[in-house]
Amino acid sequence: MSILQASGKKADDAIDPAIFKEMANNMPVLCWMADASGYINWYNDRWHEYCGTTPAEMEGWGWQSVHDPERLPDVMEAWIASIASGQAFEMTFPLRRADGSYCPFLTRITPHHDQHGEITRWFGINIDVSEQQETAKRLQQKSYALERVLAERQAILDQLGEGVIITDAGGEIVYMNERAQILHGQKQLGVSPDDYTTAFQLLTLGRKPFPVDELPLTRAVRENITTADSEWIIRRADGSEIFAKGNAKPVYDEQDRKIAAVLTIRDVTKTRANERALKEALDAKDMLLYEVNHRVKNSLQLVNSLLSLQAGHGSDELRHNLEDARARIGVVARLHGQLYQSSMHDRIEAGVFLTGLVSDTVDALKPSEAVTFDAACDKDVILLLDQAIPLAIVVSELVTNALKYAFDDREEGTVSLAVRRRDDGKIEIEIGDDGVGLPTGFDPAASSGLGMRVSYALVQQLRGELTFSTADQGTVFSIIFEPTALRAVE
Numbered sequence: 001m002s003i004l005q006a007s008g009k010k011a012d013d014a015i016d017p018a019i020f021k022e023m024a025n026n027m028p029v030l031c032w033m034a035d036a037s038g039y040i041n042w043y044n045d046r047w048h049e050y051c052g053t054t055p056a057e058m059e060g061w062g063w064q065s066v067h068d069p070e071r072l073p074d075v076m077e078a079w080i081a082s083i084a085s086g087q088a089f090e091m092t093f094p095l096r097r098a099d100g101s102y103c104p105f106l107t108r109i110t111p112h113h114d115q116h117g118e119i120t121r122w123f124g125i126n127i128d129v130s131e132q133q134e135t136a137k138r139l140q141q142k143s144y145a146l147e148r149v150l151a152e153r154q155a156i157l158d159q160l161g162e163g164v165i166i167t168d169a170g171g172e173i174v175y176m177n178e179r180a181q182i183l184h185g186q187k188q189l190g191v192s193p194d195d196y197t198t199a200f201q202l203l204t205l206g207r208k209p210f211p212v213d214e215l216p217l218t219r220a221v222r223e224n225i226t227t228a229d230s231e232w233i234i235r236r237a238d239g240s241e242i243f244a245k246g247n248a249k250p251v252y253d254e255q256d257r258k259i260a261a262v263l264t265i266r267d268v269t270k271t272r273a274n275e276r277a278l279k280e281a282l283d284a285k286d287m288l289l290y291e292v293n294h295r296v297k298n299s300l301q302l303v304n305s306l307l308s309l310q311a312g313h314g315s316d317e318l319r320h321n322l323e324d325a326r327a328r329i330g331v332v333a334r335l336h337g338q339l340y341q342s343s344m345h346d347r348i349e350a351g352v353f354l355t356g357l358v359s360d361t362v363d364a365l366k367p368s369e370a371v372t373f374d375a376a377c378d379k380d381v382i383l384l385l386d387q388a389i390p391l392a393i394v395v396s397e398l399v400t401n402a403l404k405y406a407f408d409d410r411e412e413g414t415v416s417l418a419v420r421r422r423d424d425g426k427i428e429i430e431i432g433d434d435g436v437g438l439p440t441g442f443d444p445a446a447s448s449g450l451g452m453r454v455s456y457a458l459v460q461q462l463r464g465e466l467t468f469s470t471a472d473q474g475t476v477f478s479i480i481f482e483p484t485a486l487r488a489v490e
Helices: 017-024 045-051 062-066 072-085 130-159 178-184 193-200 216-222 269-311 316-341 350-365 385-405 450-461
Strands: 030-035 040-043 089-096 102-113 119-128 163-168 173-176 227-235 241-252 258-267 347-349 371-377 382-384 413-421 427-433 465-471 474-481
Touching: 017 030, 030 045, 045 089, 072 089, 102 130, 163 178, 163 216, 173 178, 178 258, 193 216, 216 227, 216 241, 216 258, 241 269, 347 350, 347 385, 350 371, 350 385, 350 413, 350 427, 382 385, 385 413, 385 427, 385 450, 385 474, 450 465
Parallel strands: 371 413
Antiparallel strands: 030 040, 030 119, 089 102, 102 119, 163 173, 163 258, 227 241, 241 258, 347 382, 413 427, 427 474, 465 474
16 A cells, blocks of 8 residues: 555555655755645745744745845746756755855755656755865865975976986886986886886996896885985987986885885986096096106116216216216106106105115115115105105215215114104104214205205205204204195096
């Protein structure tokens, strides 16, 4: 038995209005009922509670009084069109509350037909959607703010001189900034770690396919390792290559969960080209300096030979003077010979060079086999050529004088060399012997000997100081000077 039959109504009336009213009065939404012409003849209690109206005020077309005047024409037009067409009606518009404020309601109006298809009445329901609209508004505002932040961040990333690639926690690429796309000559998102090498044509510096597990970004994703200044080659689709250097690191959220990985890349192709050109220039410079030092040494040896030849045809005094000159030229030739053999073409390690010079001089000129040589030299006392040459000549002169005069009437003795860097930054060179000492009243500065005059002149060239101390058991000459500031080895 139908609801209509139970209420004693005609069989073609499928809904009992009394039952509908009872049901509607217990619903939390606004409900109403109209006849076939659209004349509203009933509202549920919730309607009157919300609007603060009475049934008499709302009957018929009285509902217009609780509508927003600005929206009412649109509502009337849509409602009248629905009545005329017999089609269901749905629209959202504001309704006035009892306190005079308006809230949006989603309104649905459905026609009811009899068994012949004729409309017998209309049923309407109004659902308060103010909360939903406010939520949607907040979401829209947050979405707009998020879009703005993302747009600003992307604009910043696109302005960077470095390429930036971002992956998700599993390593799938989700972002490439503009510079990264330029460096790779392409944009590929969704690439997983296993495909990094092939997708972007990544090569080792030896131009072999870069092992996937060794790529900085792969290590950041799979091993949580941060890498810096790794280098590789990117081969683009057009065949061009760039040298890339980059850093990679995992990214964590506030709960220390890995959420992403980031790779930054910079193009170092020009830098590597400049480094290569500089190395080639330095290699050429090295070869040139090798050749210069070699030729200077050979030229000085030629001069030395000519002086020796000339000495054989002169007087004793001339021969003596020429031999002294040969010794001094020999010192300079020896110095250039060492420069030719070393990797430092404009500087020497003073201790090493002077030790060899003095040792060879002692072996060549010592008056007896019992005369020995002792050296105590600080390491890494480096001198430029403009100081090394005059210093070497002075040391040679002092050692030669010691060997000539210090061991008269003695069977044995020792010549000593000390090279040290003082606390004040100056260099001190000491040449000593344990011989007979200098004659009483002897003043080397006033000596008529060419060797001493040359020594004092060269020490002045060094802007240094030459001092001595003497006793019955030997003499010590001390050379103190400020070293020239070393230029960087290029």
